[in-house]
Amino acid sequence: MNDSSQRLWIFSFDGVLTTAGTDRTRARLHRLTRQLLEELAGTPGERVAVLSSRSLEDLVSRVAIPGVFLGGGCGTEWHIPGGDSMTLSGRPKDLLMEKRDILLPVLRDLAELPGVTFEDRRWSAVFHVAGAAPKTKRTLDDRLQEACRDGRGALYRYPDMVEALFLPEITMEFGVRALCHLLRHEGAIICAGSDANDATALGWVVRQGGTAFSVGRRPLVSGSTAVVDLRSLVRQVRDLAGTSPPLPARWPERRYNKAA
Numbered sequence: 001m002n003d004s005s006q007r008l009w010i011f012s013f014d015g016v017l018t019t020a021g022t023d024r025t026r027a028r029l030h031r032l033t034r035q036l037l038e039e040l041a042g043t044p045g046e047r048v049a050v051l052s053s054r055s056l057e058d059l060v061s062r063v064a065i066p067g068v069f070l071g072g073g074c075g076t077e078w079h080i081p082g083g084d085s086m087t088l089s090g091r092p093k094d095l096l097m098e099k100r101d102i103l104l105p106v107l108r109d110l111a112e113l114p115g116v117t118f119e120d121r122r123w124s125a126v127f128h129v130a131g132a133a134p135k136t137k138r139t140l141d142d143r144l145q146e147a148c149r150d151g152r153g154a155l156y157r158y159p160d161m162v163e164a165l166f167l168p169e170i171t172m173e174f175g176v177r178a179l180c181h182l183l184r185h186e187g188a189i190i191c192a193g194s195d196a197n198d199a200t201a202l203g204w205v206v207r208q209g210g211t212a213f214s215v216g217r218r219p220l221v222s223g224s225t226a227v228v229d230l231r232s233l234v235r236q237v238r239d240l241a242g243t244s245p246p247l248p249a250r251w252p253e254r255r256y257n258k259a260a
Helices: 031-041 056-062 091-110 134-148 172-183 196-207 230-241
Strands: 007-012 046-051 068-072 077-079 085-087 117-120 124-128 154-157 161-165 188-193 211-215 225-227
Touching (some): 007 031, 007 196, 007 230, 031 046, 031 230, 056 068, 056 077, 068 172, 077 172, 091 117, 091 124, 172 196, 188 196, 188 230, 211 230
Parallel strands (some): 007 046, 007 188, 046 068, 211 225
Antiparallel strands (some): 068 077, 077 085, 117 124, 154 161
């Protein structure tokens, strides 16, 4: 049931809820962000979602918190609290299959470059390059640009990977808009992201009059608030949500009287 007083909190997974610099294959929720998600999801009037370009199965294995909506493939697949799942179908899926038939063989060939690891995320393909030499990275980038030219795909670059979207319009913005449509959400939207793909979602949220947090020293988009790291994000979200951080355990204070 829609309620304009409800708030929708949407967090990107990598680089927002995980420790910076973590190997993406081992990425897990940080203790502080797990606690934050649990508290928000358990608060009446708050809706919480985690969105990623990872596959839904991958995301579900890393974020197992009751009451949290999980969006994989930039929001083309959703795990709904209670156990239901939804997958984008129809014309977009047909277009995806057409693009995959064209691009996937070419992209798989690039995985043969030394130090490069390939990951098929269905709606996108990822090249992990942390172990590749600078020359190899440049070669990969040049060949990816050639493969994706003329609108056949879109590239997003990160320090440790390059992601090729089979459908340029299936970005994180698409996922945020899809969730708002699914929930018929008319209340406030708060979104947090950390990279260029996330910036598409942050920009849309700002244009709707919502609140956007970008993790890093500089705002990703105009109108967003920069938070330097995960801990700063947690503090800002708590302030906005009106929740207090749990108090640290303290030993009872002891008083000693001096002998007369």
